[in-house]
Amino acid sequence: MRICPTCKQIIHDKFTTNRTSPQNRYYWGVVISILSEHTGFKSEEMHEVLKYKFLRRESITKNEKHFERLASTIELNTIEFIKYISDIVIWASLELSLQIPEPNEIIS
Numbered sequence: 001m002r003i004c005p006t007c008k009q010i011i012h013d014k015f016t017t018n019r020t021s022p023q024n025r026y027y028w029g030v031v032i033s034i035l036s037e038h039t040g041f042k043s044e045e046m047h048e049v050l051k052y053k054f055l056r057r058e059s060i061t062k063n064e065k066h067f068e069r070l071a072s073t074i075e076l077n078t079i080e081f082i083k084y085i086s087d088i089v090i091w092a093s094l095e096l097s098l099q100i101p102e103p104n105e106i107i108s
Contacts, residue, residue: 019073019081026103027073027081031088034100047073054087 019027028043036046055071076084092098 017078019076019078022103023078023081023085024073027085030103031085031100034098035088035092035096038096038098050088053091054084 032043032046032050035041035050036043039046039049041049051070051073055073057069057071073081073084089100089102092100
């Protein structure tokens with residue numbers, strides 16, 4: 001826990017640290033695995049597709065040129081990573097009619 005120097009509010013570090021190992025294992029072991037199997041993409045290819053779809057950052061103007069970049073999942077904090085995975089799960093459900101189980105969800 002720390003205090004934001006600008007806004008003087010308490011920041012809980014557990015919510016602002018980089019994604020956790022369990023989050024990363026769930027992402028690669030469940031989300032990427034299921035989507036790769038369904039789409040036929042290799043795991044790394046699926047990861048790149050998802051980053052392009054959900055992690056494109058705003059265009060940056062430099063010398064009147066526009067650039068887009070893809071954020072790395074390593075850059076995401078725990079909350080951003082939860083949102084990223086949530087966006088993927090919703091998209092998979094709506095666009096692919098594919099159910100991705102929540103972490104620790106038992107599927108019978």
